[in-house]
Amino acid sequence: MHAPLTIRMHAADNxxxxxxxxxxxxxxxxADGLTLVDRVPQGHKVALRAISKDAAVLRxxxxxxxxxxxIAAGTWVHERLLHMxxxxxxxxxxxxxxxxxxxxxxxxxxxxGYRNADGSVGTRNILAITTTVQCVAGVVEFAVKRIKAxxxxxxxxxxxVVGLEHSYGCGVAIDAPDAIIPIRTLRNISRxxxxxxxxxxxxxxxxxxxxxxxxxxxxxALQSGEALDVVCLQSQSHVGFMSMVDSxxxxxxxxxxxxxxxxxxxxxASELLVGVQCGGSDAxxxxxANPAVGFCTDLLVRAGATVLFSETTEVRDxxxxxxxxxxxxxxxxxxxxxxxxxxxxxxxxxxxxSANTTPGNKAGGLSNIVEKAMGSIIKSGTAxxxxxxxPGEKANSKGLIYAATPASDFICGTLQLAAGMxxxxxxTGRGTPYGLAECPVIKVATRTELATRWHDLMDLNAGRIAxxxxxxxxVGWELFHLxxxxxxxxxxxxxxxxxxxxxxxLFNPAPIT
Ligand code: CA
Numbered sequence: 001m002h003a004p005l006t007i008r009m010h011a012a013d014n015x016x017x018x019x020x021x022x023x024x025x026x027x028x029x030x031a032d033g034l035t036l037v038d039r040v041p042q043g044h045k046v047a048l049r050a051i052s053k054d055a056a057v058l059r060x061x062x063x064x065x066x067x068x069x070x071i072a073a074g075t076w077v078h079e080r081l082l083h084m085x086x087x088x089x090x091x092x093x094x095x096x097x098x099x100x101x102x103x104x105x106x107x108x109x110x111x112x113g114y115r116n117a118d119g120s121v122g123t124r125n126i127l128a129i130t131t132t133v134q135c136v137a138g139v140v141e142f143a144v145k146r147i148k149a150x151x152x153x154x155x156x157x158x159x160x161v162v163g164l165e166h167s168y169g170c171g172v173a174i175d176a177p178d179a180i181i182p183i184r185t186l187r188n189i190s191r192x193x194x195x196x197x198x199x200x201x202x203x204x205x206x207x208x209x210x211x212x213x214x215x216x217x218x219x220x221a222l223q224s225g226e227a228l229d230v231v232c233l234q235s236q237s238h239v240g241f242m243s244m245v246d247s248x249x250x251x252x253x254x255x256x257x258x259x260x261x262x263x264x265x266x267x268x269a270s271e272l273l274v275g276v277q278c279g280g281s282d283a284x285x286x287x288x289a290n291p292a293v294g295f296c297t298d299l300l301v302r303a304g305a306t307v308l309f310s311e312t313t314e315v316r317d318x319x320x321x322x323x324x325x326x327x328x329x330x331x332x333x334x335x336x337x338x339x340x341x342x343x344x345x346x347x348x349x350x351x352x353x354s355a356n357t358t359p360g361n362k363a364g365g366l367s368n369i370v371e372k373a374m375g376s377i378i379k380s381g382t383a384x385x386x387x388x389x390x391p392g393e394k395a396n397s398k399g400l401i402y403a404a405t406p407a408s409d410f411i412c413g414t415l416q417l418a419a420g421m422x423x424x425x426x427x428t429g430r431g432t433p434y435g436l437a438e439c440p441v442i443k444v445a446t447r448t449e450l451a452t453r454w455h456d457l458m459d460l461n462a463g464r465i466a467x468x469x470x471x472x473x474x475v476g477w478e479l480f481h482l483x484x485x486x487x488x489x490x491x492x493x494x495x496x497x498x499x500x501x502x503x504x505x506l507f508n509p510a511p512i513t
Contacts, residue, residue, distance in 0.1 A: 004028050007287055010061035015045040015077050017283045017365055019466045021449050038076035043283035043365030045077040057082060064371040079367035087316060087353060090340050094324040095332035101384050106302040109269035112488040114262050118221055120193035121271035123422045123440060123487040125262055127161045127255055128195040132214055133169025133207035136233055140202050143248040151253055155260035162437045164189060168506050170207040171513055178510035185392035185506055187214055188418035194439055196262060197221060198255040202248060205234030270304030272487060274423045275416030276379045277310055279409040282364025282429030284446035286375020289427035289462035295476025297381035306398045308416050311407035312342045313356040314376035327384045334388035338404035345509055356407055360430040391507050395419045409434055410505035423487050433457050434502055435495025440486050442493055457494050
């Protein structure tokens with residue numbers, strides 16, 4: 001039997017979470033002499049002192065809720081005992097008021113990457129086949145299988161071939177204002193640094209999203225003198241299915257030859273463009289994995305790299321902290337604008353930010369979205385926020401960037417790919433086998449029990465922090481070094497090893513017809 005272990009995040013907090021595997025039984029006496037009134041599951045909160053009705057329950061020194069009745073010290077504090085606070089209004093927010101960040105540059109760190117003509121750097125050398133519409137997905141999937149079997153073995157310097165399948169392109173209100181989001185997402189994913197600047201397109205022919213609308217002249221850098229490379233399935237030249245497949249293979253061969261001629265070169269760590277997100281969170285997310293990611297975020301920003309943090313519903317309750325950290329009032333206003341847009345988007349569906357939390361989150365100890373958000377934003381570290389991207393926009397500056405996305409793992413990952421992500425960091429407490437074909441995903445477990453049980457899915461165990469076996473800084477540095485090793489192709493993530501690939505999922509707030 002291990003000694004009872006609880007974790008309090010801030011000296012002012014009146015709750016702590018139970019760290020022991022399996023939780024703690026009623027009657028357990030904690031180190032400070034407090035006796036548990038109830039059994040408290042792992043990751044769940046115990047009242048450290050009596051909390052009277054309507055008083056704030058503080059975690060991270062933030063009111064995560066208000067007591068619905070008197071709560072005795074030693075009681076299990078779960079969501080059924082709490083009223084959730086209202087969301088902070090989006091006016092009169094602090095703008096760029098945080099004290100200046102002590103920005104000590106971190107120099108001398110490099111990785112081996114693929115330098116692209118536009119200056120960006122890929123961590124993988126992948127042929128991506130852009131599609132204009134879902135109608136072509138089956139044909140492209142068939143062709144990709146043949147490319148992998150027949151062509152790829154002849155091009156050993158190419159890592160993979162990926163069809164960029166999606167559900168958009170036709171049957172949509174393509175002129176609606178919000179249609180810009182899925183369209184620019186697809187456009188910018190085609191330009192992801194891991195695809196080496198090679199763009200080939202498969203279209204159907206009659207769809208709304210025509211190739212020249214998806215990739216208008218000037219939107220991509222083509223080899224000099226070349227036209228956009230499009231295989232159109234309805235072209236009169238295609239007689240029968242095999243003719244289409246042969247056309248796709250012939251086109252792919254040309255791009256594979258150019259990709260195969262590329263070699264990795266030593267580039268500074270500042271060329272990393274890391275997207276961070278979490279999924280399947282528990283109460284340890286904000287204690288172990290996310291703080292370690294936040295420490296690593298600060299290292300990356302100090303090294304001159306770019307870090308994207310996202311997931312608007314998990315940032316909404318921390319909006320004041322975020323706008324205070326903006327480098328300029330204009331960045332703070334852009335952040336508030338994205339939050340307001342998302343509030344309205346949720347409102348159209350008669351929902352609000354509280355729709356975010358899952359049964360698994362609650363089983364893992366997270367009472368509500370406020371508690372989840374406070375643990376989620378720690379991934380952004382302490383650096384100033386230097387830019388804001390609307391959904392699907394491409395990053396064009398360095399530093400810490402707020403890329404506004406839904407928290408949905410697949411949609412967030414898809415939008416971060418569009419922003420130009422070349423490495424992905426994903427934290428999980430409940431456990432998810434998440435992976436992307438387009439970009440390496442490093443998965444960080446919040447608990448040792450998960451990291452042990454899923455030993456061939458989790459890349460890093462931040463649970464050691466809760467056990468006192470490693471510090472947040474130590475795990476943060478491990479993640480930094482792991483990012484450089486995986487980016488260099490020296491190491492593969494478990495998702496790459498097993499080829500676990502989730503679908504691209506577009507964020508389409510516009511109407512379907
Ligand atoms: Ca997520």
